[in-house]
Amino acid sequence: MNPSRVIRLRHGACVPLAELPRLEFSSFRNTLLDEVAGEARVVSLFGHPGGEGLDLYAVLARDWKGELVLLHTRVKESFPSLTPECPQVHLFERELAEQYGVRPQGHPWLKPVRFHQRWVKGADIWGRRDDEHPIPGDMDFYRVEGEEVHEVAVGPVHAGVIEPGHFRFQCHGEEVMHLEISLGYQHRGIEQMLRGGPHPASIYQLEAAAGDTTIGHATAYSQLIESLAGVKVSLRTHAIRAIALELERLANHVGDIGALAGDVGFLPTASFCGRLRGDYLNLTAELCGSRFGRGLVRPGGVQFDLDPARAETLTQRLKVLAAETRGAIELCFDSPSVLARFEGTGRVTADDAEALGLVGVAARACGLVRDVRLHRNFGNGETRFDTPVIETDGDVFARGNVRRREIYASHRLIDEDLKRLPAGEIRTALPALAPESLGISLCEGWRGELVHVGITDAQGRLARYKIVDPSFHNWSALAMALRGEQISDFPLCNKSFNLSYCGFDL
Amino acid sequence: MLNIVRERLRQGHRTGTFPKEAPKLPERFRGLPTIAQNLTPAECAEVAAACPFAALGCSDSQLQIDLGRCLFCADCPAAARGALTFSGDYRLAVRKREDLLLEDKAHRLADKLDKRMRKLFGRSLKLRQVSAGGCNACEADLNVLGTLVFDLGRFGIQFVASPRHADGLIVTGAVTENMKGALLETYAAVPEPKLVIASGACAIAGGPFRDSPEAHNGIGDLLPVDLYIPGCPPHPYTALDGLLRLLGRL
Ligand code: SF4
Ligand code: SF4
Numbered sequence: 001m002n003p004s005r006v007i008r009l010r011h012g013a014c015v016p017l018a019e020l021p022r023l024e025f026s027s028f029r030n031t032l033l034d035e036v037a038g039e040a041r042v043v044s045l046f047g048h049p050g051g052e053g054l055d056l057y058a059v060l061a062r063d064w065k066g067e068l069v070l071l072h073t074r075v076k077e078s079f080p081s082l083t084p085e086c087p088q089v090h091l092f093e094r095e096l097a098e099q100y101g102v103r104p105q106g107h108p109w110l111k112p113v114r115f116h117q118r119w120v121k122g123a124d125i126w127g128r129r130d131d132e133h134p135i136p137g138d139m140d141f142y143r144v145e146g147e148e149v150h151e152v153a154v155g156p157v158h159a160g161v162i163e164p165g166h167f168r169f170q171c172h173g174e175e176v177m178h179l180e181i182s183l184g185y186q187h188r189g190i191e192q193m194l195r196g197g198p199h200p201a202s203i204y205q206l207e208a209a210a211g212d213t214t215i216g217h218a219t220a221y222s223q224l225i226e227s228l229a230g231v232k233v234s235l236r237t238h239a240i241r242a243i244a245l246e247l248e249r250l251a252n253h254v255g256d257i258g259a260l261a262g263d264v265g266f267l268p269t270a271s272f273c274g275r276l277r278g279d280y281l282n283l284t285a286e287l288c289g290s291r292f293g294r295g296l297v298r299p300g301g302v303q304f305d306l307d308p309a310r311a312e313t314l315t316q317r318l319k320v321l322a323a324e325t326r327g328a329i330e331l332c333f334d335s336p337s338v339l340a341r342f343e344g345t346g347r348v349t350a351d352d353a354e355a356l357g358l359v360g361v362a363a364r365a366c367g368l369v370r371d372v373r374l375h376r377n378f379g380n381g382e383t384r385f386d387t388p389v390i391e392t393d394g395d396v397f398a399r400g401n402v403r404r405r406e407i408y409a410s411h412r413l414i415d416e417d418l419k420r421l422p423a424g425e426i427r428t429a430l431p432a433l434a435p436e437s438l439g440i441s442l443c444e445g446w447r448g449e450l451v452h453v454g455i456t457d458a459q460g461r462l463a464r465y466k467i468v469d470p471s472f473h474n475w476s477a478l479a480m481a482l483r484g485e486q487i488s489d490f491p492l493c494n495k496s497f498n499l500s501y502c503g504f505d506l
Numbered sequence: 507m508l509n510i511v512r513e514r515l516r517q518g519h520r521t522g523t524f525p526k527e528a529p530k531l532p533e534r535f536r537g538l539p540t541i542a543q544n545l546t547p548a549e550c551a552e553v554a555a556a557c558p559f560a561a562l563g564c565s566d567s568q569l570q571i572d573l574g575r576c577l578f579c580a581d582c583p584a585a586a587r588g589a590l591t592f593s594g595d596y597r598l599a600v601r602k603r604e605d606l607l608l609e610d611k612a613h614r615l616a617d618k619l620d621k622r623m624r625k626l627f628g629r630s631l632k633l634r635q636v637s638a639g640g641c642n643a644c645e646a647d648l649n650v651l652g653t654l655v656f657d658l659g660r661f662g663i664q665f666v667a668s669p670r671h672a673d674g675l676i677v678t679g680a681v682t683e684n685m686k687g688a689l690l691e692t693y694a695a696v697p698e699p700k701l702v703i704a705s706g707a708c709a710i711a712g713g714p715f716r717d718s719p720e721a722h723n724g725i726g727d728l729l730p731v732d733l734y735i736p737g738c739p740p741h742p743y744t745a746l747d748g749l750l751r752l753l754g755r756l
Contacts, residue, residue: 114684115684117719133683159668161665164685164688185639185682185688186639187639187682187684187720188720189715189720189721190715192719199558201558201559201714201716204714207714208715211640211644212643212646271654278653278655278742281650285532285534286533289534289536289580290535290578291741292646295581296580304580324516328517334509502640
């Protein structure tokens with residue numbers, strides 16, 4: 001590949017659009033496919049209406065070099081789909097079709113993603129009318145025909161206190177042959193609302209992109225705004241963000257292990273973990289007043305400092321919690337009846353994980369070494385994050401065990417960060433954003449990689465804001481995991497991923 | 507088995523003492539605001555205009571806050587200028603929309619249901635939760651009520667799977683275009699008489715997604731609401747306090 005065609009950058013960098021070469025589509029396509037055949041993966045792919053046509057931007061990560069690669073091209077009404085050769089872009093292309101009415105020609109499963117109003121009037125490749133809001137899920141579903149094949153439809157309103165989504169199973173008896181997941185019910189139009197910003201409401205919308213990932217999304221957003229503004233925040237800010245990020249991971253991972261235990265009827269762990277999860281949320285509330293970390297992370301810094309007394313309280317409470325958490329978790333992982341249900345259930349192969357571009361816990365459970373904390377600076381700069389947790393079986397057990405081991409790792413990371421809190425300011429003033437520039441920010445949220453990309457206009461306002469939540473890639477893995485499984489194992493498989501509906505729907 | 511018993515003893519008894527004793531909330535928790543009285547009309551107007559969610563208003567020079575729209579922000583510009591102060595009081599839930607408008611008067615907490623409704627639901631209230639376009643933090647903190655710390659079941663309140671088994675709905679989220687239909691159908695499936703509870707700023711007035719073209723500003727225009735639980739998300743104790751007040755148990 002021709003090096004002059006690609007822009008290589010480090011995480012947190014910001015490039016003037018003028019320096020970005022616009023490739024012919026064929027060279028964009030070939031470079032992307034070459035990169036993916038090599039060591040790169042697609043972390044974001046999105047459009048932005050240009051002069052005539054639609055500007056496409058692809059962000060690829062070369063994880064082991066800690067590098068990002070940026071590709072840019074322009075398309076008109078249609079372009080040859082990359083999905084047949086590069087399945088990990090399948091949803092990105094569906095998104096482009098839905099948002100801008102361009103057709104990825106040859107896409108094997110071209111349906112809307114979120115069923116929202118058209119972003120460009122009069123352009124709907126499915127021939128739906130402009131003056132009516134699309135009906136969610138209103139499209140043909142994949143169907144298996146044959147004797148004794150039946151279909152099970154679930155949702156959008158589910159049985160528990162959870163978010164809405166629609167699941168269609170094609171079953172042969174108890175066995176699931178195919179699962180199709182249709183989402184969009186939580187679509188609030190966040191990316192569109194961010195346009196013209198940063199608005200005063202923007203950070204709150206980002207904090208609520210996926211409520212259980214408040215710290216993650218707020219950090220990704222803040223890093224992006226900081227890079228567009230050309231500001232470096234203090235090491236103390238980094239450390240406080242890192243502590244909050246690990247607390248968020250702890251609360252969610254502990255809750256997930258409790259939910260997995262509950263699903264197989266192992267009640268002691270389910271009930272202990274339910275309580276412990278709340279205790280971790282309360283630690284975050286000690287930090288900033290909100291159990292979900294609302295109001296802590298802001299572009300330019302953090303809003304609450306960790307004074308020595310508070311740091312000491314945190315350390316002490318964490319010590320007690322760490323021991324109790326270990327007790328609660330080990331009970332379940334020591335129990336043969338639990339392990340028998342976890343092992344071998346809902347398996348995703350490493351090849352499928354790679355092809356689908358999985359990230360986070362789901363990817364690490366399939367043996368893929370993908371962790372933003374590893375590939376970029378973490379915490380206060382002294383705490384070394386050098387041991388991502390990897391399991392190889394790709395089943396419910398592996399996903400549970402990645403969480404279990406990450407919980408223990410987070411205990412250590414927070415403890416070290418608290419011991420070595422660097423001195424410094426916690427807030428830096430933000431100048432105006434660089435005009436006509438593109439910035440990229442990544443953050444390892446508890447589910448996985450969060451990717452935010454922003455493009456500014458001539459006045460330095462956000463003209464396009466693109467969010468990729470880990471759930472965007474990983475819902476496809478749940479569908480794969482169900483193939484050949486009993487439909488009764490769906491709840492267990494689903495919990496082992498515990499993906500976000502709102503993070504996907506935006 | 508022995509390990510389980512040992513661990514059970516170590517984890518101890520964790521159910522909270524609420525409502526006998528007030529819960530202890532973190533020092534930085536932001537609850538019921540108190541409003542300053544000494545603003546000039548110009549100051550008041552300026553402060554009110556600074557809220558990104560239109561939660562503040564002025565009549566003469568009296569600042570007014572709409573707790574239904576308020577997200578209890580850590581960086582509230584009005585709080586930064588001393589025009590209001592967040593207290594640690596988690597008791598926020600009310601029965602009427604207008605009771606969420608707070609000025610200088612005392613906050614009017616939720617009244618109990620009338621006698622007939624209390625007779626029906628006072629000792630057993632089954633709620634169907636519908637999540638309609640929020641961020642899932644509201645749901646998460648409702649789920650927490652089922653853990654052993656809060657142990658909702660001891661008050662006879664339970665979340666159920668089917669609207670047909672429910673006495674009412676507890677709704678979260680701003681109601682996206684895509685969830686409006688499902689929400690109304692779920693409501694229709696609950697047998698009469700039924701209650702509706704709006705939990706969180708989104709469900710009350712749109713929350714951070716206020717005025718999104720893809721969402722409504724909460725359930726107020728769509729369903730008759732019997733209880734409003736403010737917050738983004740409401741603290742579990744805020745929700746529990748509201749539910750118990752509704753049932754006349756506080
Ligand atoms: S806390 Fe937030 S929503 Fe409430 S008045 Fe202040 S700025 Fe407005
Ligand atoms: S009120 Fe706040 S916490 Fe609740 S769903 Fe809306 S954004 Fe999330």
